[in-house]
Amino acid sequence: MVDYIIDQNLAILAVNNPPVNALSHHVREGLVEGIKKANANDQVTAIVIIGKGKIFCSGADIREFSNHAAIKDPVLTSVGHTIENSGKPVISAIHGNALGGGLEVALFCHYRIASESARVGFPEVLIGILPGAEGTVRLPRLSGLSFAMDMIASGKQINAKDAFKHGILDKVCTGNILEEAKDFAKKVIGQPLDSRRLSRINVEDASNVDAVFEVALAQVKKKYKGQIAPIYCLKSVRNSAKMSFDKAAAEERRLITELMLGYQSIALRYSFFAERSASKWRLPCGASVNNTKPSKIESTGVIGAGTMGSGIAVCLIRAGIPVILVEKDPKMLEKGMETISGILDGSVKLKRMTPGQKAKCMEILKGATSLDKLSNVDLVIEAVYENLELKRQIFAQLDKVCKPSTLLCSNTSTLDIDKIASATNRPDKVVGTHFFAPAFIMRLLENVYGSKTSPTTVATVMELGRRIGKVTVLVKTCYGFVGNRTHQCFGAEASFLLEEGCLPQDIDQVLEEFGMAMGPFKVSDLSGIDVGWRIRQEVAKAAGFKLTTETRYHNGERISTVGDSLFEMGRYGIKTGKGWYKYDPTNLRKPVPDSDVADVILDHCAKMGLQRCKIPPQEIIERCLFAAVNECFRVLEERVAEKPEDIDVIWQYGFSFPRYAGGPMFYASQVGLKRVYERVCFYHEKFPYSSHWIPSDLLRKLASHSVEIPMSQWKEFVNGSKL
Numbered sequence: 001m002v003d004y005i006i007d008q009n010l011a012i013l014a015v016n017n018p019p020v021n022a023l024s025h026h027v028r029e030g031l032v033e034g035i036k037k038a039n040a041n042d043q044v045t046a047i048v049i050i051g052k053g054k055i056f057c058s059g060a061d062i063r064e065f066s067n068h069a070a071i072k073d074p075v076l077t078s079v080g081h082t083i084e085n086s087g088k089p090v091i092s093a094i095h096g097n098a099l100g101g102g103l104e105v106a107l108f109c110h111y112r113i114a115s116e117s118a119r120v121g122f123p124e125v126l127i128g129i130l131p132g133a134e135g136t137v138r139l140p141r142l143s144g145l146s147f148a149m150d151m152i153a154s155g156k157q158i159n160a161k162d163a164f165k166h167g168i169l170d171k172v173c174t175g176n177i178l179e180e181a182k183d184f185a186k187k188v189i190g191q192p193l194d195s196r197r198l199s200r201i202n203v204e205d206a207s208n209v210d211a212v213f214e215v216a217l218a219q220v221k222k223k224y225k226g227q228i229a230p231i232y233c234l235k236s237v238r239n240s241a242k243m244s245f246d247k248a249a250a251e252e253r254r255l256i257t258e259l260m261l262g263y264q265s266i267a268l269r270y271s272f273f274a275e276r277s278a279s280k281w282r283l284p285c286g287a288s289v290n291n292t293k294p295s296k297i298e299s300t301g302v303i304g305a306g307t308m309g310s311g312i313a314v315c316l317i318r319a320g321i322p323v324i325l326v327e328k329d330p331k332m333l334e335k336g337m338e339t340i341s342g343i344l345d346g347s348v349k350l351k352r353m354t355p356g357q358k359a360k361c362m363e364i365l366k367g368a369t370s371l372d373k374l375s376n377v378d379l380v381i382e383a384v385y386e387n388l389e390l391k392r393q394i395f396a397q398l399d400k401v402c403k404p405s406t407l408l409c410s411n412t413s414t415l416d417i418d419k420i421a422s423a424t425n426r427p428d429k430v431v432g433t434h435f436f437a438p439a440f441i442m443r444l445l446e447n448v449y450g451s452k453t454s455p456t457t458v459a460t461v462m463e464l465g466r467r468i469g470k471v472t473v474l475v476k477t478c479y480g481f482v483g484n485r486t487h488q489c490f491g492a493e494a495s496f497l498l499e500e501g502c503l504p505q506d507i508d509q510v511l512e513e514f515g516m517a518m519g520p521f522k523v524s525d526l527s528g529i530d531v532g533w534r535i536r537q538e539v540a541k542a543a544g545f546k547l548t549t550e551t552r553y554h555n556g557e558r559i560s561t562v563g564d565s566l567f568e569m570g571r572y573g574i575k576t577g578k579g580w581y582k583y584d585p586t587n588l589r590k591p592v593p594d595s596d597v598a599d600v601i602l603d604h605c606a607k608m609g610l611q612r613c614k615i616p617p618q619e620i621i622e623r624c625l626f627a628a629v630n631e632c633f634r635v636l637e638e639r640v641a642e643k644p645e646d647i648d649v650i651w652q653y654g655f656s657f658p659r660y661a662g663g664p665m666f667y668a669s670q671v672g673l674k675r676v677y678e679r680v681c682f683y684h685e686k687f688p689y690s691s692h693w694i695p696s697d698l699l700r701k702l703a704s705h706s707v708e709i710p711m712s713q714w715k716e717f718v719n720g721s722k723l
């Protein structure tokens with residue numbers, strides 16, 4: 001896994017472990033052998049370490065961490081010591097990325113050069129650990145404390161130019177990296193090595209360490225609320241300035257071991273692989289990402305320029321995909337175009353885009369007020385009101401207007417894709433592309449296949465998701481799909497808690513302390529109380545009953561209509577400046593608890609004869625999360641989701657479930673399915689009028705086993721295949 005090549009009097013050690021040159025056991029072995037062999041060869045005067053393929057090295061092999069006690073020798077630090085102690089100069093030649101342990105390998109070398117396009121970083125914090133092969137002790141010796149703390153605690157990658165500026169690199173190369181490395185090596189042969197060994201030099205700004213630490217700590221606590229690893233990163237860098245090199249390195253080992261065994265790191269490592277597994281879609285018919293080619297998408301249409309349509313159009317034009325935006329009346333169209341321009345202005349302000357890039361985006365956006373203009377596009381995304389009849393009318397019309405190959409997608413958040421598809425003569429080309437609000441920010445795209453959606457259509461929308469930078473998950477159609485269907489149970493319990501004693505801010509606070517980026521009521525204000533109202537009205541209409549603020553039960557099912565009272569008062573959320581919270585027009589990002597809302601809730605309870613009492617935080621968490629978890633198991637049971645990882649990715653990217661808690665399925669696996677099942681049964685008995693507490697059969701089956709069944713095997717219990 002490490003090729004050993006002699007080139008004149010240089011030894012080239014080329015790491016060859018596709019796809020990303022992770023530092024698996026054989027790579028570590030190969031590096032040690034290579035350095036020893038080169039040192040034993042009198043003809044060799046210098047050694048170059050380089051990566052084969054697209055990158056230098058992605059760092060430690062994360063899969064080995066699941067059994068960290070069994071990580072085989074040589075461990076990365078002893079590989080590093082062999083490199084650093086080499087009597088012949090060792091030069092790392094970086095192209096692509098040098099990440100984590102990969103950058104540590106470079107820091108063990110005496111010299112580091114990199115291609116102009118290379119990027120380096122310590123992303124360990126993103127999997128809940130720290131750079132534990134002396135990265136936190138070595139980097140500050142090159143870059144200074146403040147920069148090291150920021151780079152390590154944020155996990156950000158920097159480009160070669162910045163790395164050079166901060167002392168991490170000795171040279172940035174414009175030519176062929178191997179040839180440049182060879183030239184560089186020839187120049188440093190014979191130079192003294194001790195001053196190049198980072199373990200022998202001091203941290204220059206060590207006397208400042210406490211002040212630098214305090215500033216960094218305050219920032220980290222604010223930015224990475226609830227996360228342990230960023231704080232450990234800072235502590236370890238602080239040690240580099242307060243202790244001898246060896247002592248700081250030993251302390252770093254202790255800290256990484258503690259982190260690695262902790263819940264957050266286990267969850268973050270799970271999340272890393274779950275995210276990657278989501279793109280590996282598969283249909284029950286056997287079609288999959290491996291055997292299905294997507295169609296080419298060169299032009300698109302978006303129908304509806306409201307909240308979602310504008311956001312979706314931004315996602316497309318930002319990726320260079322032309323859009324024709326269709327609205328029913330010119331005023332709405334103009335408003336939509338202004339919204340899009342405003343969103344892009346925001347990106348320019350934040351320096352995520354140049355004014356020139358914005359202009360290019362606007363050039364490929366055209367407006368229209370008639371569907372006829374979509375006759376020639378490759379794909380259409382409909383984002384009009386959540387109304388089945390309206391959507392069916394539009395799809396029937398699109399079927400007539402668009403060329404036969406056009407894919408017809410709906411951004412519906414709940415409706416059955418089959419019912420929309422049946423309005424057309426091309427149900428194989430109809431699919432759900434469910435974006436999350438705000439579409440130009442939220443990374444999730446939940447693609448929904450119907451019973452007739454073809455594999456090519458699925459492949460095309462999965463590829464489209466990748467192209468526009470979304471984390472894309474495929475699910476089967478059903479009411480609310482995976483995201484909204486499971487999240488609705490969470491939301492329903494949150495509303496019931498309002499009727500039983502809580503205020504919106506109480507519930508939001510508890511769930512935010514649990515780790516959610518935003519509580520459910522803040523989210524509702526953001527996406528619009530009117531949207532939820534419309535959905536509830538649609539459901540009621542389909543079920544043939546009239547939903548009013550007086551409704552408490554329908555068909556034996558408990559219903560909470562507090563939100564509908566707010567809708568009737570015109571409190572739609574941020575868009576009207578008032579919702580579950582009130583908003584100062586100059587600061588729409590800051591929800592302020594509103595005593596008027598408390599009055600509405602208290603009135604509602606009095607009118608309905610509901611007793612209020614104090615509800616402990618643990619019950620708030622259990623009620624919201626276990627209700628959702630139970631529904632998640634149903635979704636798995638019905639194969640609406642193919643695997644538990646897909647559900648967790650949807651919750652992380654659609655509902656900001658903390659990555660360091662893994663997602664509802666991972667959370668359940670850690671709580672233990674027996675305990676989850678017991679609590680679901682407890683709440684089912686207590687709340688017989690909420691069908692989401694009826695225990696899932698799959699959950700019951702899994703919980704009945706004497707040993708916990710690992711998540712990877714849950715699927716095997718679906719459809720009674722294992723009992």
Ligand SMILES: CCCCCCCC(=O)CC(=O)SCCNC(=O)CCNC(=O)[C@H](O)C(C)(C)COP(=O)(O)OP(=O)(O)OC[C@H]1O[C@@H](n2cnc3c(N)ncnc32)[C@H](O)[C@@H]1OP(=O)(O)O
Pocket residue numbers: 019020022058059060061062063068071076097099100101102104123124127130131132133135253256257273276277
């Ligand atoms: C007491 C114990 C002491 C231990 C000391 C530990 C020392 C340390 O300091 C610890 C570390 O290095 S931890 C690792 C740090 N590195 C990372 O987190 C990099 C993660 N990878 C990436 O960012 C992107 O994959 C990357 C940018 C590299 C490439 O992105 P792409 O989009 O091109 O490709 P992906 O689809 O992400 O990846 C391709 C396949 O490679 C798998 N993979 C990536 N990085 C890996 C890694 N570091 N280890 C194992 N597998 C890895 C990835 O899962 C994917 O495989 P499949 O899932 O099968 O498709």
Ligand SMILES: NC(=O)C1=CN([C@@H]2O[C@H](COP(=O)(O)OP(=O)(O)OC[C@H]3O[C@@H](n4cnc5c(N)ncnc54)[C@H](O)[C@@H]3O)[C@@H](O)[C@H]2O)C=CC1
Pocket residue numbers: 303304305306307308309326327328329332382383384385386387394411412413414434435436437527528531
């Ligand atoms: N707002 C949200 O948080 C999310 C909404 N969705 C779904 O996206 C869809 C759109 O929702 P929003 O953007 O929130 O609604 P919205 O009310 O903000 O926008 C809908 C737009 O569609 C336009 N429209 C209505 N009939 C039309 C027609 N016949 N031709 C052209 N334009 C027409 C309206 O003028 C309006 O501008 C719905 O299906 C909704 O369920 C999906 C995910 C999240």
